[in-house]
Amino acid sequence: MLISRLLRKQRISGNLSWSRWSSDAAKATTEANPLEASAEKRQQLISELAEPLDRKSRPAIDPKETSIILFPGQGTQYVGMAKDLLRFPGARRIFELANEVLKFDLLKICLEGPREKLNRTEHAQLAVMVSSLAALEQLREERPKAIETCVAAAGFSLGEITALVFADAIPFDKALRLVQVRATAMQAACDRAAGAMAMTLYGPDTNLGEACARAQQWCVDKGVESPYCGIANYMYPHCKVVAGNVEALEFLEQNAKALKIRRMKRLAVSGAFHTPLMQSAVEPFTKALKSVRLQDPVIRVYSNVDGKPYRNAKHILTQLPKQILRPVKWEQTLHEMYERKQGADFPRTFECGPGKGLVQVLEKVNAKAAQTSFNVTA
DSSP states (O other): OHHHHHHHHHTBOGGGGGGGGSTTGGGSOBOOOSOHHHHHHHHHHHHHHTSOTTSOOSOOOOGGGOEEEEEOOTTOOOTTTTGGGTTSHHHHHHHHHHHHHHTSOHHHHHHHOOHHHHHSHHHHHHHHHHHHHHHHHHHHHHOHHHHHTEEEEEESTTHHHHHHHHTTSSOHHHHHHHHHHHHHHHHHHHHHSOEEEEEEEEOTTOOHHHHHHHHHHHHHHTTOSSOOEEEEEEEETTEEEEEEEHHHHHHHHHTTTTTTEEEEEEOSOSSOTTSGGGHHHHHHHHHHHHTSOOOOOSSEEEOTTTSOBOOSHHHHHHHGGGGGTSOEEHHHHHHHHTOOOTTOOOOEEEEEESSSHHHHHHHHHOHHHHTTEEEEEO
16 A cells, blocks of 8 residues: 555665665664654645545645655766765765666766766766765755655656656666666667757747758758657747757757747757657667566656656556657646645745756746745755
8 A cells, every 4th residue: 555655665764764765675674653644644645636626625734844856867967966965874875885786986977077978878867866866865864854745756857767766666776777778778879870959949939840840851851861850858938958860950050040949058968868769778778677676656756758647666667668759748747746726835846966957947837836946956
């Protein structure tokens, strides 16, 4: 049952909090649970969130006493990340465990780079995920109630796997291997076809779909093999990430004025993620995912594919691989997560990981919800 898993997860002692992200978590020392009331309150709110907005229900828990946690994706990494988190024993232990599983010093790459090495997909994805979970340890130390009363989580692209780790759906050590497979397969796809991504700002008179189609046709005319250009991330109104072959993005940049594109900024990634150019990465990731013993998430975790919460472990198995090819529907996810009756308060939001981009996006999508948002920066 969901409530029993919530209580079981809460019983891991503070000094061993990292171990609940390990497949060996059951071996950790446990103690009497002082947080049963918090878990019951969280379950009550989860139940209320599942009800239609117009349905009358019992007196609600104050949403201000609950939290939502967001996790960033690849592209937020930087040399020196996680340095300020090392004062927290739980954060140090997470990196130690990661190093043991991966058989290389991930923390050293985070702290020292070089940037070219850190930005490689096979390092960047691991660095962002582990740093985000390390930031979660800071939140646990400084604001434990934010963890205890968390009712939902979401992650951007790679961050969705981080959210599933936090929600007890994927053990941390297994997630490391899973991300390693994902990143290696995606990097191999990048090496097959030079791709790129660009944050794109446009106005209400811009037809971004038509612009992408023109860029793709230009590539066909130039002899580019099986080109693609399209929307990879839905960010906020009049802002999307466009991805595809490098030649296609160059066409958009060179013809931005004629296409009524206001601004384009390349992202620090090595390929066209969340597009058909990643097709070859799906099979190895799916195979790796099938080897993991997944659990039902103990809190709501929202899928990038459709902006809806995962129903159970089986849903994760079928839905998560699609994320590699499909656009990240982040704007739609935020609307779904923060939908409330008029006048209702919002949960506190914590972005855990490198950068502050997700809170900034939330400000564009739902300014009221963003008023109670905070960054725990890796």
